[in-house]
Amino acid sequence: MFSKLLKNDLSQMGSRIYPLYLIILGLAFFAKAMNILSTHIGAFQMIYGFTVMAWVCSIIICLVYTFFVAIQIFYRKNLRDEGYLTHTLPVTKTSIVSSMFITAIIYTIITVLIIMLSVMITFYTPGIFHDFYNAIQTTWNSLNILTVIIMVLSYMQLLSSIYCALSIGHSFSSNKLAYSVVFWVVIYVISQILNVIGILILASIQPEIFYETYNEQIGMNFAYGTFITSIITNSIMLTGTYITTIMMLKHRLNLE
Amino acid sequence: MEFQFDNNSPIYLQLIQKIKIAIASGEFKPGEKLPAVRELAMESKINPNTVQRALFQLEEEKLIFTQRTNGKYITENEQKLKELRNELASNLLNEFTVKMQQLGFSKQEILELIKREEK
Amino acid sequence: MSTIITCEHVNKEYGKKKALKDVNLSIENGRIIGLLGSNGSGKTTLIKLINGLLVPTSGEVLILGSKPGVESKKIISYLPERTYLPNNETIEQVIQYFSDFYFNFNVEKAYQLLEKLKINPKDKLSTLSKGTKEKVQLVLVMSREADVYILDEPIGGVDPVARDYILSLILDNFKEGATLIISTHLIADIEKILDDVIFIHEGKIILQSSADELRMQYKGSIENAFKEVFKNV
Numbered sequence: 001m002f003s004k005l006l007k008n009d010l011s012q013m014g015s016r017i018y019p020l021y022l023i024i025l026g027l028a029f030f031a032k033a034m035n036i037l038s039t040h041i042g043a044f045q046m047i048y049g050f051t052v053m054a055w056v057c058s059i060i061i062c063l064v065y066t067f068f069v070a071i072q073i074f075y076r077k078n079l080r081d082e083g084y085l086t087h088t089l090p091v092t093k094t095s096i097v098s099s100m101f102i103t104a105i106i107y108t109i110i111t112v113l114i115i116m117l118s119v120m121i122t123f124y125t126p127g128i129f130h131d132f133y134n135a136i137q138t139t140w141n142s143l144n145i146l147t148v149i150i151m152v153l154s155y156m157q158l159l160s161s162i163y164c165a166l167s168i169g170h171s172f173s174s175n176k177l178a179y180s181v182v183f184w185v186v187i188y189v190i191s192q193i194l195n196v197i198g199i200l201i202l203a204s205i206q207p208e209i210f211y212e213t214y215n216e217q218i219g220m221n222f223a224y225g226t227f228i229t230s231i232i233t234n235s236i237m238l239t240g241t242y243i244t245t246i247m248m249l250k251h252r253l254n255l256e
Numbered sequence: 257m258e259f260q261f262d263n264n265s266p267i268y269l270q271l272i273q274k275i276k277i278a279i280a281s282g283e284f285k286p287g288e289k290l291p292a293v294r295e296l297a298m299e300s301k302i303n304p305n306t307v308q309r310a311l312f313q314l315e316e317e318k319l320i321f322t323q324r325t326n327g328k329y330i331t332e333n334e335q336k337l338k339e340l341r342n343e344l345a346s347n348l349l350n351e352f353t354v355k356m357q358q359l360g361f362s363k364q365e366i367l368e369l370i371k372r373e374e375k
Numbered sequence: 376m377s378t379i380i381t382c383e384h385v386n387k388e389y390g391k392k393k394a395l396k397d398v399n400l401s402i403e404n405g406r407i408i409g410l411l412g413s414n415g416s417g418k419t420t421l422i423k424l425i426n427g428l429l430v431p432t433s434g435e436v437l438i439l440g441s442k443p444g445v446e447s448k449k450i451i452s453y454l455p456e457r458t459y460l461p462n463n464e465t466i467e468q469v470i471q472y473f474s475d476f477y478f479n480f481n482v483e484k485a486y487q488l489l490e491k492l493k494i495n496p497k498d499k500l501s502t503l504s505k506g507t508k509e510k511v512q513l514v515l516v517m518s519r520e521a522d523v524y525i526l527d528e529p530i531g532g533v534d535p536v537a538r539d540y541i542l543s544l545i546l547d548n549f550k551e552g553a554t555l556i557i558s559t560h561l562i563a564d565i566e567k568i569l570d571d572v573i574f575i576h577e578g579k580i581i582l583q584s585s586a587d588e589l590r591m592q593y594k595g596s597i598e599n600a601f602k603e604v605f606k607n608v
Contacts, residue, residue, distance in 0.1 A: 266586075
């Protein structure tokens with residue numbers, strides 16, 4: 001059953017996003033073509049410029065749109081009229097939420113990959129893939145890996161918080177969206193408080209950052225410390241909001 | 257067989273009445289097989305449970321019988337059929353008489369009227 | 376005759392508003408039951424509770440002895456009052472969706488019914504009129520070989536000619552032996568097919584009886600009985 005949910009959600013979100021992928025890649029190819037032409041005919045330089053601008057815009061739009069669609073699909077399928085269909089399917093609420101969440105994450109990753117691919121197309125020079133591979137090799141250290149993990153976790157936590165705020169807000173009989181906004185703020189405040197608590201705990205474990213003279217080792221330790229703290233607080237928020245979303249849909253669903 | 261029903265009295269009783277009339281008038285012939293419950297319900301636009309209930313009572317009154325898993329059939333028993341006609345006739349007569357009496361006719365007057373209508 | 380749905384001391388409150396007050400019901404399987412009451416009487420709330428779309432404030436709703444959940448949703452086919460199908464899909468896609476998730480969905484029947492109604496399965500739902508959308512929803516619900524069908528105002532916004540047609544569609548297509556719960560405020564159109572009736576008013580169950588017994592008791596139609604009963608409420 002879960003695989004069916006996933007299959008449906010993936011195809012539904014996919015059909016909304018793939019046109020933008022085509023546009024991004026299309027513009028990238030076009031830009032590269034203009035670039036090549038402009039080395040022979042100066043006039044194409046201007047077209048190349050505009051194309052690159054358009055391409056950059058399409059990237060931004062696609063990023064925003066991916067995020068927007070992820071939220072919109074969750075909202076419509078769970079909390080509006082379509083909820084009558086979704087919530088009478090013989091599946092658990094956990095499957096419903098998980099399927100939508102995983103779909104959102106997958107498409108975000110795909111969007112990022114498509115953007116990276118389009119960058120390499122736009123600025124393609126022979127050997128670019130090799131250079132890219134080398135660049136990754138040399139900067140591949142644990143701090144950078146942690147950075148990537150934190151970025152991914154933060155995004156997941158942001159998405160989950162919005163799902164959570166929407167679910168809580170819509171359990172009220174009126175002013176649903178207003179309550180959703182309020183609860184998103186509440187969740188944000190909680191996450192900030194957790195961050196502060198995390199830093200305080202870290203400071204108490206590694207007090208040397210405050211009174212020892214700086215040296216690289218201490219700096220590195222603290223960097224690792226903050227990163228790990230951040231991962232922990234993000235994970236807590238992610239888990240908390242995720243479970244709350246499911247609980248809200250299970251016990252406090254309040255369709256119109 | 258498409259029957260029409262009104263909302264004002266129990267549907268199953270109305271159905272029993274209508275089937276009895278259909279039997280007495282020969283619309284359902286003795287020994288004939290009745291349509292399936294589902295079919296009767298669909299054609300007359302009523303509840304299959306209601307049809308079931310009506311047929312059950314008709315079976316109690318021995319006007320229809322079930323042949324193993326073959327379905328339900330109208331009785332061929334001459335005696336039963338005669339009794340049915342008489343029952344329906346006497347009901348109609350009672351109804352008629354009561355209504356005529358409401359209009360102020362005595363039994364004698366009613367008989368006179370009938371004789372006159374004959375001609 | 377066994378009980379398929381029970382409600383025990385069910386209360387449902389929305390903030391200050393009490394939608395259902397101490398509802399006690401026992402619904403037998405294989406019957407056609409009319410849930411009759413005016414708009415706002417609590418019919419839809421009760422139906423949502425049975426379908427697991429709402430949770431009672433207190434009391435229990437049980438289907439075959441268990442709370443509404445994955446198992447009950449497999450055997451209940453529900454027609455909500457509103458249009459709830461995704462707009463940007465075609466009818467074909469929705470049929471595929473239903474058949475993916477419901478093991479008892481009869482795809483051939485769905486296509487047959489659509490053909491009878493002269494509805495093209497390749498149409499997008501957004502292009503259909505409201506009436507046609509409602510028919511499509513009904514087709515989907517009745518194409519399931521469910522044990523319980525719950526229809527919330529199936530003839531509510533429909534003209535008298537279509538009402539007959541819709542009732543025929545319902546009667547002709549529900550799985551034999553299944554329970555049918557039909558909620559409506561249009562009593563006269565529907566009362567012929569009812570085995571049992573439940574009168575609900577302002578969240579309270581006023582009466583639960585077999586249809587024919589009620590007719591005999593009030594010497595007339597169910598609609599009549601309804602008017603009589605509510606004179607005194």
